[in-house]
Amino acid sequence: NLALADNQMNSDVALSVADHLIARGLDLMIEYQLDENMGSVIMDKFKRANIPVIAVDIPMVGATYFGVDNFRAGHMAGIALGEWIAAHWNGEAQAVIVLEEPRSGALTAARIQGQLYGLREVIGDAAFANTLYLDSGNTRDVSEGQVSDALHQLSGLEKIAVVCFNDDAAIGALNAARRANRQEHVVIVGQGADRRLREELRKPGSRIVGSTAFLPEQYGARLLALAQKILRGEPVPPAVYTDHVFINAENVALYYPE
Template sequence: MALVGLTALGLTYGNVAAADDFHGFDPASYDGAMLSADQLQAMVKDASAVTPPRNGSKYVIGFANLQRDMTFGVVVEKGIQANADAASVELTVADNRLDGPTALANAQSFVQRSVDYVIEFQTDVNFGPQVMNVFNQDGVKVAAIDIPMAGATFFGANNPKSGFMGGSYLGQAAIAKFGADKVKQGYYVIGELPQSGAIPAMRTEGQQAGFLSAMPDFPKDHMLRIDTKNTLQESFAQMTNLMGRIPDGVPIMINAINDQSAIGMLRAVKQAGRQADVIAVGNGADETKALVDEPELVAATGYFPERYGNYLIPIALSALAGKPLPPAVLVNHVMITKANVCEYYKDYKCGEKPSFEYKFPQAEFEAHLASLKGQDSLKGYETLIPSK
């Protein structure tokens, strides 16, 4: 899938002294377009003078993927590989398989192979300290995607913002489809991911807060949660189990931690013969075909994983060159709908405009951010909470 709009992946910069422009890369202002091979190779040359490759010839960067057969992971890996190839560095890839012990074993393998830098994408918050300890003992620097690890440069979702966007869009779309009175009779289901800890939980908590910004008096006992395990299959199974608790004929509104989970939940509802009652908003927009083809999936919060590599390889080379980097670099998200999908992915045609005009509830979002500050579970992660 080819990306059209570059400004959508401009990033929010963490609280840190401004970084230098390093051969065209400044994480504070970079637009997400892939650097040229000449620029990337110039970065390698400068970095090698500061931190020589451990094998004496060329850099080896380890990438531990979340899961190599998951759409999001496939797209992220492809972008990282393209940048590594352009930079003429070797990329060694491992598959964490959504599993903490596997991530730890992969970390140990990277150290045994004497990699120069690691890009870590793992989902189990309980194994993060152990994984990072392996790298710290070896003295290798790390960038962590989506799940922070102490001492690593964080790259990934602006969880409070992306969640709030998806939840508020769902609430407004549900009102447009069913009417506010009927929505109050319905059930709101969030597909969450408890194993990943407090930071991704800001995404699903943001979804709920966003939904409530549109429906502030929605009954609490009609808000349900399932553990998706981050997969379509588990989401389908858990949502199927939940369907018996939802009365016939009432609206079913779905948000989830990622697109795959939202699609699994949606398909469980449709298999139960309830497609007329359901509306869903995805998270990631990496399942673009489903967004275009499935009428009940009305939107998804865009993450643009195909451009992660455009940041992560320059981040790695900047670190190896001793350049200052922020502790956190957060993606700027946009809502992708059937009406604007062609503006971001040229392989797809734009569809009809929705029957309502989505408005982001800024005041309610700022109140939500204020509620996050000072939470014990988020201490030490203040750079991952946006200022507005």
């Protein structure tokens, strides 16, 4: 039997959900929640109940990790962003905006680190003298507000690179640039390659270069296979990564036909 529960992306609700599911006598838990600090509290509850845990995308100490290879996913996007800047802006960016998600912890921060590392590999260090780190709030609307303020702060600049924690942040950044009539001043990469971002990539001249796909459509089958191995007592690695590919305007139709 498979029991489902919604933590509503809220730490307190996630804790309550854990208590409820433990009381039901689970054999194994597949957990996705954003708050790294609350993850330790939740994981302690499952350990005391002797219930194995698979942590999806956000690691929990003591759980088997399944999900994004964060540095690699970020690095792919950073390289692609740098190559676009090299081809269209003569290798020069005047500023870098970073839309991050501080709640998610060090491992997911590697997604941002990978993007910055890849970008620096291609265009060098000059642009990083003017770097703004902003909290994406993990939502499109918060990201849009943050980037709107940043564009006002960077009003004299016309070559701004934007790296993002996820696609919601990327779409929010694009919306902010459009609202300010400064689309041509930004170039953006995302993480996840979700449906909304893929729709944007299909538009001619989009200011989003692309996004590293996490292929969530493969998560279900792979998570269940991993869970069955754990329940059978078979050895599993401490981390199982999903596959990644960088999706852009040239290959989006190949990987995601309309």
